[in-house]
Amino acid sequence: MRLTLHTDYALRTLIYLGIRTDRLVSIREIAQAYGISENHLVKIIHRLGLGGFISTQRGRNGGLRLARPAAEIRIGDVVRYTEEDMGLVACMQSDQPGGQDCILARACRLRGVLGEALGSFMGVLDRYTLADMIGDNERSGLGELRNFD
Template sequence: MRLTSFTDFGLRALILLADREGETLSASEIADHFGVSRHHMAKVLQELAAAGYLVGIRGAQGGVRLARDPRDIRIGEVVRTLDNQPLVECFSAEGSACKLLPRCRLKAMLARAQQGFMRELDRFTLSDCLEQSAALPALDLSD
C-alpha cells in the first residue's frame, strides 16, 4: 500500500497538533514545520476540518486545533477519509477497462490485502503515534 502525499501531510498535521495539545496552529506554521507547500497543507487542513478532526479558528491568531481527543482518532479512519484514490484501476468507481476481467482474481486478492492493511491501522489511535510506551510488534523488514 502506498498513501498519497495528501494523506501523509494530513497524518503529520494531526500528530503535530496532538503533540501540541490545545494549541492553535496556522496552515503556514504547520507547512513550514514540515517543509511542504502552504497551499497544499491548507487544502489538507480544510478536508480534516470538514471531516470533524479539526476546529478552525478565525482571526489574527487563527488556525486549527484538534476537535477530538487524540485517543479517539483512529489512524485507519483518517486514512479512509483522506485517501480515497482507488488502489488500482479496476477498483475505480467508473468501472474497469481491464481486458482480464472477469477471470482475473487479482482484484479480490488486492481488496483483501487492503482490508487487512486498514484493519491494522484501525488498531491504532493518533495518541499511539506519540506515546513512546506504545508497544508495537517487531517487524521483519528484510523483504
C-alpha cells in the same frame, strides 16, 4: 500501496496538533516545521475540518486544534477520508465500476486477493489511533526541529 502526499501531510498535521494540545497552532507553523507548502496545507486543513478531525478558529488569534481527543481519531479513518481512491489496480478504482474495462474481470482472482490485502492493510491502520502515534520521540523531535513554544 502508496499513500498520497495529501494523506501523508494530513497525518503529519494531525500528529503535530496532537502534540500541541495546549494552544492553537497556525498553518504557517506546521508548514515550517515539516517543510510543506502553506498553499497545499490550506487545502488539507480545509478537508480535515470538513471531516471533523480538526477545528479552526478564524481571526487574529485564530488557529487550529484537534476537534476531538487524539485517542478518538483512528488512523484508518483518516486514510479512508483523505485517499480519493483506494483501488490498488485499475479495475478496483472508483472510475472503473466492476472492472468493466478488463477482459479478465469475470474470471480474475487477483482482484479478490488485492481486495483482501487492502482489507488487511486497513485493518492494521484501524487498530491504531492518533494517540498511538504520539510518543516521547515525536514530542522531542518536533521540539528540536522547530521550537515554537
